[in-house]
Amino acid sequence: MTWVRRLLAIDRRIIFLLVAAGVILPLLHPLNLPVTVTPRVKAAYEAIDALPAGSKVLISMDFEPDIMAELMPMSVAVIRHCFRKHLQVIAMTLYPAGTGLGERAILQAAKAEGAVKNKDYTWLGYKSGFQVVMIGIGENLRGIYPVDFYGTPLDNIPMMRGVNSYRQMAMVVNLSGSSATDYWIQFAQGRYHAPLVVGCTAVMATDYYPYLSSRQILGLIGGMKGAAEYEALIGTIGDARRGMDAQSLVHLIVVALVIVGNGALFLSKRAGDSGGAATGSMTR
Amino acid sequence: MRRGPLLVTFLSGVAVAALYFIPHHKAQALNSKLLEWTLVVYAFALILGSLSLWGSHMKKVQNRAEGWGFSLVTLSSLVVITVLGIWKGVGEGTPVGIIYDNINSPLASTMFSLLAFVIASAAFRAFRARSVEATLLLITAIVMMVGRVSIGPLISPHLPGITEWLLDVPNLAAKRAIALGVGLGAVSTALKIILGIEQSYLGRS
């Protein structure tokens, strides 16, 4: 069956072109597919929505530019929600390369909602150490962050007066693409019993369902789809929602590739061809 | 010359583990102090990484090894951004902030976006339902890929519910068992390190 062999040995660049078309076409000609909100994202939204005005929320944006596609729209949506609810946002990051992104997210949300620095939000910036930072915040915030990112002592920031640990914060929101989330669960929630909402990349989302079941986390926002759902809940159209049409089409393309690949293998086996190992290379 | 460091590991590990259970304010103050020290040491560990990178690329340039011109690009960008960052800061609007927005950020995100093409190519070439288990994995993956995006409910109104059930039941069960295993492994590894049974972190003698 030579056509099957030729199909299985197709140049990978044709597959790349298919994927590129699957992304570009829906962006140029939106299909406006509806975004359905899933229970776990709704739970995250409701947890934050239930906080009374004036509550302090610690938002840790633990991601770097490699995964900003999923977590940046999520961060902006969550922070905007906090500002609309008149919650005071204390923002930080545990990744050095996340410093620029975290600052960008909070400035973008503040501009959209008219939030004022040091009154509605404080940007603490980066500190190294993961677990030691989380435990340190629980014991003595000022020992870890003596000043904010701009060099202002915390005592000189109106909204930070009297705030020195999780006890003075109503909630912790961790937006992360790494094992930092595990540590937030272990320390902020496990040791200091801070209510915790998690946003993460889609790759990690399935790993946190046990913590949802045990109520160690109150809600879970997973990937760009989760960010799109959150944008839908707060009534905004951001990059995540705009990308959902392309997401749907590329998923269908990938599913079609899996089915065609397996179908071709099945046909070649029926014809007595061994099918062989995977032909060609995935990257060359 | 490892006894001293092994003793330091033991003392620091036992101290921090024990202080978790001692609520006395002096104990917690000591705990805080140890953590603040660790924060600084960790920062130097990250700095060490950058310095090692400098060393390896500098060696390539000095030896005129293959691709040494590209190593010069690495070294130049490392020096320029470090000096500018220390001099003018790294926040929004600073020279490093602008470089970050227009160089670091796009490069990092584009590098990782290549994975979308790789995974599509892998889906076609390598994901084969050669056994019952592999078929189960592929069927679940296909249901997830279609059910969790906007087009899913349009194909079938039951798809979102099915995907939610898959995540809440079989996925939860397996991930819980994995989490338990990881937790047990992490605790036993930590104990082995503190007790000096595991010494690989100290390098070769």
Next chain:
Amino acid sequence: MIGTWIAAILTLCVFSFLYKDNPFYRFAEHLFVGASAGYLLAVQWESVLIPNVWTPLTKGHDLVVLIPLALGLMMLARIWEKGAGIARWSIAFYVGIYSGVAIPGYMQAQIFAQLADAAKPWPAGWAAVSSALVFIGFLTVLAYFFFSLPHRGVHGAGARVGIYFLMVAFGASFGYTVMARVSLLISRVQFLLRDWLHVLPG
């Protein structure tokens, strides 16, 4: 404007790898490595060394901070082969701290909390079926990962069932992984089409 063009050109340099490896891609790759390392150094300086070391030492006259500073500088001795012995003291300190911190953390959050949730009473009605399946899946997956006994008899049957639960979980993870990777590409294309070429609205 110039920044957008630089970002777009670098993005296209990286995408050129999809055709084949080439000097534009290698340039972008090496620039990325150097820029990331430089940014990391600058951020460590501004966010950790100045507020947590320099300012307490010079303005607060806190001499205790010399201890972590000394440990940190000892860590840097690792660059030289002969300095490995000195660096071991710093490495020992922070490995000890992280190991000590890990024990109660993992025990509480991943062992006790998860065991407690696994042992909780099942709800009434049809939800009990799902809870029973979760419980069976949990036990059978644990049976699969228990390699100290051969997978025979009841243990083997349990492990077999556990494999099926694992395949469903990994299938779900794979589906989500595809979603994650595609999202990364969508974002870059959005940048190129909207911010660079201005062919998208918003």
